Amino acid sequence: MKTFFILPLLLAATPALAESGPKTDWGQGADDAAFAAMIKSSFHDKGIATLARLDQDSTQAFCSDPARATGASKEAVEAREKIEAENLATIKWPADNTWLGDWKKGEAVAQSGRGLTSSDKADGVRGGNCYNCHQISKQEIAYGTIGPSLWNYGKIKGDAPETLRYTWGKIYNSKAYNACSNMPRGGHMGILSEDQIRDLMALLLHPQSPVNQ
Amino acid sequence: MKRHHLCIAFAAVISAGAARAETDSSLQSIEQYREALRDGNPAELFEAQGEEIWKTPAGPKNVSLEQCDLGLGAGVVKGAFAQLPRWFKDTDRVQDTESRLLTCKEKLQGVDIKAIIKAPFGSPEKDEMNALVTYISGASKDMPVKVSLAHPKEQAMFNLGRRMFYFEAGPHDFSCATCHGQSGARIRLQELPDLTIGKGAGVAWTSWPAYRVSSGQMWSMQWRLADCFRQQRFPEPNYTSDVTVALSMFMAAMANDAKLDTPGIKR
Numbered sequence: 001m002k003t004f005f006i007l008p009l010l011l012a013a014t015p016a017l018a019e020s021g022p023k024t025d026w027g028q029g030a031d032d033a034a035f036a037a038m039i040k041s042s043f044h045d046k047g048i049a050t051l052a053r054l055d056q057d058s059t060q061a062f063c064s065d066p067a068r069a070t071g072a073s074k075e076a077v078e079a080r081e082k083i084e085a086e087n088l089a090t091i092k093w094p095a096d097n098t099w100l101g102d103w104k105k106g107e108a109v110a111q112s113g114r115g116l117t118s119s120d121k122a123d124g125v126r127g128g129n130c131y132n133c134h135q136i137s138k139q140e141i142a143y144g145t146i147g148p149s150l151w152n153y154g155k156i157k158g159d160a161p162e163t164l165r166y167t168w169g170k171i172y173n174s175k176a177y178n179a180c181s182n183m184p185r186g187g188h189m190g191i192l193s194e195d196q197i198r199d200l201m202a203l204l205l206h207p208q209s210p211v212n213q
Numbered sequence: 214m215k216r217h218h219l220c221i222a223f224a225a226v227i228s229a230g231a232a233r234a235e236t237d238s239s240l241q242s243i244e245q246y247r248e249a250l251r252d253g254n255p256a257e258l259f260e261a262q263g264e265e266i267w268k269t270p271a272g273p274k275n276v277s278l279e280q281c282d283l284g285l286g287a288g289v290v291k292g293a294f295a296q297l298p299r300w301f302k303d304t305d306r307v308q309d310t311e312s313r314l315l316t317c318k319e320k321l322q323g324v325d326i327k328a329i330i331k332a333p334f335g336s337p338e339k340d341e342m343n344a345l346v347t348y349i350s351g352a353s354k355d356m357p358v359k360v361s362l363a364h365p366k367e368q369a370m371f372n373l374g375r376r377m378f379y380f381e382a383g384p385h386d387f388s389c390a391t392c393h394g395q396s397g398a399r400i401r402l403q404e405l406p407d408l409t410i411g412k413g414a415g416v417a418w419t420s421w422p423a424y425r426v427s428s429g430q431m432w433s434m435q436w437r438l439a440d441c442f443r444q445q446r447f448p449e450p451n452y453t454s455d456v457t458v459a460l461s462m463f464m465a466a467m468a469n470d471a472k473l474d475t476p477g478i479k480r
Contacts, residue, residue, distance in 0.1 A: 042456035
């Protein structure tokens with residue numbers, strides 16, 4: 001019964017999935033017991049990275065199914081909209097209505113990829129990992145390309161209230177705008193403090209920031 | 214409508230011609246550096262060391278590993294790595310090179326393998342394993358990857374590995390697919406293999422174990438995977454656990470027919 005249910009989902013998968021590798025019944029619903037047992041038996045706590053981190057929230061569980069995370073079916077599209085609405089509701093907007101901090105501090109947050117690994121201390125400084133995936137200031141040539149370039153972000157987008165709101169929201173909880181975005185949910189998951197988000201906002205939007213020079 | 218518009222704007226790749234040209238030349242320099250490194254890969258020293266360990270009597274039973282069956286019969290090393298992971302009748306498990314070596318150490322030599330499993334990477338116990346894997350991988354150099362999914366347990370392990378590849382969790386919501394699920398992407402300047410296609414999986418699978426110049430260490434795939442999980446902000450995988458064997462099975466089977474360039478070298 002389960003096999004027949006999964007097949008249509010697989011057919012709806014992205015071309016990248018459909019084109020390569022042996023065709024198998026492998027995804028969610030395909031032997032959930034074996035998959036759960038494998039996860040349970042395969043890890044141990046190390047430092048601050050405990051086994052509790054393997055417990056998925058509803059967004060993570062949903063996005064672990066590539067057919068629904070990227071599929072074009074009506075069911076997948078509607079499910080993603082629901083996930084986005086759930087994540088949008090988690091966003092904590094800046095309490096005092098101050099949106100921009102210090103872009104110099106923001107640059108340091110963007111540069112740092114530290115924090116929350118099994119080899120990091122619990123009270124260690126946490127970075128934003130931003131340059132790992134984005135081009136940001138033009139001076140830094142060692143940037144990743146998983147995310148879009150953010151160079152000239154503020155110059156192009158201006159400082160209208162909806163721009164401030166969207167940019168804050170995207171850093172705080174990226175999944176509010178794209179259910180299965182590759183980008184971490186900086187504020188929602190407690191990776192970044194409110195002040196760090198303000199500093200990143202300044203890096204992206206302040207006219208004097210190197211991003212907009 | 215407004216949200217749609219903003220999303221498009223955020224996703225727009227802003228042209229940055231000069232910066233891109235600089236980046237291209239940086240990537241080129243790194244490629245030249247890698248080429249230079251390939252002349253005289255220090256991994257050869259680990260290969261020689263691994264061969265000696267393989268042939269030297271050890272453990273409570275004081276026997277060598279020369280009668281270890283890596284899948285092609287007792288004592289056959291040549292070509293064995295190209296067909297691992299595989300299902301083994303005696304253990305009724307799918308095993309990668311390292312978990313199979315543990316079976317041989319336990320059964321042939323009478324070694325308590327729990328100590329090896331628990332020892333951290335970089336310890337003498339793990340260094341010995343890495344040297345053995347390096348030796349075994351070198352004996353399949355230039356051979357095409359030929360991993361079978363014919364046995365139901367092999368197919369099941371592949372399926373579990375494929376599903377694990379997309380398993381997203383932890384404070385950063387990372388899965389293997391976050392970095393390795395698309396073609397042509399980089400972290401900083403490091404190019405990422407797309408493991409969902411044969412070409413990318415081939416590049417990745419055929420270059421490990423590898424000598425890492427930056428750390429001066431010989432890394433096996435088990436070590437490579439453990440460090441991926443560290444960066445994913447996951448807890449640490451148990452050495453030779455099913456998650457690690459399943460991911461290896463997924464990668465290796467996707468890499469079938471790619472030519473092994475083992476042991477490899479990385480910056």
